[in-house]
Structures are given as structure tokens and as C-alpha cells.
Amino acid sequence: MKNLKPSFDAVGIDIGTHTIKMAYLKNETLAKLGLREISPDTALTTMPAEEKDKLIANVLKQTLAENQVSVKRAVISISGDAVVVRYIILPQMSQKDLETTIKFEAEPYISFPLDQAILDFQILGDNEGEETKRMDVLLVAGKKELIDRQVNIIKNVGLRPVLIDVDSFALETLFDYNIGEDTNTGGIVLLNIGATFTNINIIENGVSRFARDIAIAGNNLTKALQRDLRLDYRKAEELKKIKGLILSEDEDEEGDKEAEQISDILKPVCHELLGEIRRSLDYYQAQSSDRSLKKIILTGGTAKIKNLEKIITQETKLPVERINPFEKVKFGVKNISAEQLSDLQPFFAVCLGLALRVRS
């Protein structure tokens, strides 16, 4: 969430369900950058928790070692099942008063027992709808058990977690830093499509007004290929990345029967995801008659899939843009070519957002 920036050195670590991303900024110079797939052979969804956490810790350790990261503090994040975000309206009160009453105020909005939650909030401003004085509040409830697991992974590799963010809000931090354009004239949809989750955060006038994680993303595409073509995980991942989607007007691919078959399998999954995205955008717009949307900013590993961007525009009627997480920072990483860096862009939006939360 947006706070004043704490002043110390810390590495941003985004532990996704498919890849681990690491970035370290030294005075706005990107000094370290690392990405590793957690497992190239298996989807991690069915692995027992303990085994999975061990594997993640090992991969993270390797990432830190190969990049010679000596910083000990880490900014991490949670998303998906680990966190619930709600936009609520409360009677006006001070930050301090809300700190003491947040537990009671939060209760009706959180679907799991509050003694298993870590709560945080941000007062967004006065609520405009009512005559009585009320305020909009962003409520965040993280699941203790899942946060503890993340924290233990970080501690097991010798780091100290100093800040826990939420993926959607890390995207917003990056957007504010990189583009920071006027969002007064219509909401901007930040859309991060990863392996297990698709994070949506709609910002309006510099404030987050809607955030939701949809449990459909790249893994669902891979699973569909595995199921329909009876492939192992590795082969299905490979085909998904090489072939992607074919648009009906795309004539280049005509004759490539395999590509057509793959596209036909991937499309229904994309449409299911787009249906969920549309529902979120509709819900956001239905909240008030003056809510409009300006564009979508697309990130995440699955944003690399061929033609997905065009299909999103067709379905939502909104322009889709990309964000280059490395655009505004000075570049101080050795041994990465411009081409490699450009390939890495979609993966790093959340991670750079985390690294930007502290000031060295």
C-alpha cells in the first residue's frame, strides 16, 4: 500500500507460482536483476506445500547467489488466495481511530476468520455519494498462514522481510513511477497475467478503485493443451509459447495445422479469462455513472502469448499498451543484452514495483 518510502537498501522479490523475480535498485539504478523458473518440468499446483516451499527456497537461493546479492532486507508480495482486497465505506474518522477499530470494521467484509488474518488499510478520501460524512477505505486482509510460508522462505535463504505488499499494488507503484499520467480522464486498468492468477487493479485519479485476482492465467492454457493433446507439461508449455493464438484475419498462419489446432484449444480458455475481466470492468463501471475506462496496461509472462493483446482489445474495446518496467531506472546490470532485457519486460512489473517501495 502507499506509504512514505522507508529509507534503506532492500531487494524486491516476486515469488510467483511459475517464476521467481528479483530486482535490486541502488539510488534508482537497477543494480541486480534475476529471474528463474521454479520448475521447468512440472506445474507446482499439485506439489505438497512443504516440498514446494523447499524448492522455491532453493531456486531463490541460486538466483541470489548467481547475482551476488549481498543486501539482507527484502520486500515481498502476496496475491491470489493469500489476500482479500475490499473497497468499503466507513464513517469519517482519523487514521489513528481506524487503526484501533479496523478489526471490527473489517469483520463483515472478510470471508475467513479474522484471527487468521493480517489486516491493513488505506483511507482513500471522502466518499462523495452520501450527505452524511463518510469515507472510502481500501481494506486488505492477508492470510496469516500463507504469509508465514512466504516469510519463512525468505528467512530460510538468509534474508529479512521488511515489507509485504500486494501484487496489484506493486503494479500501481510501478505505474506511478514510470508513467504517472493523469488518470482523471478515465480509469486505467492494470492487468498482470501470470501463471495462476490474473491481477486487475483499476486506478482513477491516482487512486485504486477496484482490485481483484482472477484464478485463470497461463497454467490454464498449458493444462488445456496437456489434456486435449495428451502432452507432458514441458511440451505443452513449449508449444503454447511458440504457437500462441491465431486471429481469424491472420493469413500468415494458414496451412499450419498444428498452430490452428493449438489456437483452437487455447482460445476458449482466453475467452473464459476475458469473460471474467469483462465482468470486473462492468462491475467497476456500474458503481457510478461517471466511471469510464481509458485503456489497459498489460503485463505478466502470459502477456507474451502471441495475439492475446489483440483479442483483449476486440473483447473490451479498450486500447492495450505495454509497460517497460526498466524504462525509467538507470541500468547498471552487467551481462544482460538489450534483447534479453526486452524479453524480460513482461515478467518484471510487480518486482520493480516492490523494489521501488524503499529508498536506498
Ligand SMILES: Nc1ncnc2c1ncn2[C@@H]1O[C@H](COP(=O)(O)OP(=O)(O)OP(=O)(O)O)[C@@H](O)[C@H]1O
Ligand atoms: N513466450 C510466452 N508465451 C506465452 N506464455 C508465456 C511465455 N513466456 C512465459 N509464459 C507464461 O507466463 C507464465 C509465467 O509468468 P509470470 O512470471 O508473470 O507468472 P508468475 O508470477 O510466476 O505467476 P503468478 O503471479 O500467477 O503466481 C507461465 O504460465 C508461462 O508459461
Ligand SMILES: [Mg+2]
Ligand atoms: Mg506473478
